[in-house]
Amino acid sequence: MRRKAIGIDIGGTGIKAALVDTKKGTLASDRIRIETPEGGEPEAIAEACTRIAEQLDEKGNRAIGICFPAVVKHGHTQSAANVSKRWIGLDAHELFSHSLKRQVHVLNDADAAGVAELNFGAGEGQDGLVIMATLGTGIGTALFYDGKLIPNAELGHLQIDGVDYETRAAYSAMERENLSFEDWAKRLQTYFSHLENLLVPDLIIVGGGISKQSEKFLPLLSLKTPIIPAQTKNSAGIIGAAYLANKALERKR
Numbered sequence: 742m743r744r745k746a747i748g749i750d751i752g753g754t755g756i757k758a759a760l761v762d763t764k765k766g767t768l769a770s771d772r773i774r775i776e777t778p779e780g781g782e783p784e785a786i787a788e789a790c791t792r793i794a795e796q797l798d799e800k801g802n803r804a805i806g807i808c809f810p811a812v813v814k815h816g817h818t819q820s821a822a823n824v825s826k827r828w829i830g831l832d833a834h835e836l837f838s839h840s841l842k843r844q845v846h847v848l849n850d851a852d853a854a855g856v857a858e859l860n861f862g863a864g865e866g867q868d869g870l871v872i873m874a875t876l877g878t879g880i881g882t883a884l885f886y887d888g889k890l891i892p893n894a895e896l897g898h899l900q901i902d903g904v905d906y907e908t909r910a911a912y913s914a915m916e917r918e919n920l921s922f923e924d925w926a927k928r929l930q931t932y933f934s935h936l937e938n939l940l941v942p943d944l945i946i947v948g949g950g951i952s953k954q955s956e957k958f959l960p961l962l963s964l965k966t967p968i969i970p971a972q973t974k975n976s977a978g979i980i981g982a983a984y985l986a987n988k989a990l991e992r993k994r
């Protein structure tokens with residue numbers, strides 16, 4: 742089995758990427774970060790990913806996993822919460838494969854982050870229902886049952902008090918409204934209580950860049966379910982995408 746693959750994590754504000762050791766679930770190069778092109782248009786993002794891949798893989802023969810902040814079904818992006826609406830209904834697999842001149846594996850960003858955590862991080866070996874929630878520009882969620890991913894959960898958009906709750910509880914809401922950790926934690930309490938009442942999970946893992954400071958808000962939450970920070974921090978999407986891309990390539994051989 743090949744060991745190294747490229748993971749690219751496309752977000753509403755930044756695109757992050759690295760070479761990944763897919764056996765250890767660790768980064769095998771420095772992490773590259775560039776700003777997401779203004780407007781988040783498909784061609785501009787594909788072009789940016791192509792440049793990043795050239796930088797990380799001069800020979801151009803490594804598997805590439807790309808994770809994206811949208812529902813991704815059979816390679817098609819079906820929503821677009823923090824990027825251009827032109828992604829809705831787009832064959833993203835075709836767009837990226839054409840631009841990068843090889844088959845790529847495209848999936849939802851929270852699903853990729855969850856895969857990294859379940860295989861190499863805080864959820865390793867955890868049975869039952871695990872929810873991974875990433876707190877960033879939006880709220881991404883991934884569901885796992887006995888370690889198996891149930892893709893495209895999209896629970897960040899739960900309606901609570903008549904609003905799409907990611908607009909209130911994502912990390913971007915905290916930044917936008919200048920909330921203290923205590924005030925933000927009140928919103929997270931509402932969100933995670935709702936989630937645990939609906940799904941009764943065995944474990945909740947919290948990821949996204951802000952999970953590096955989890956000690957400032959997770960202890961403020963009072964839930965029935967254990968809630969713990971992700972271990973792969975904000976490289977989770979990169980690691981999960983590369984891991985799955987490598988697996989998909991091996992299956993084809």
Ligand code: BGC
Binds near residue numbers: 851852881
């Ligand atoms: C999108 C999800 C994504 C999440 C995190 C949400 O707005 O609907 O698909 O996983 O943001 O980026």
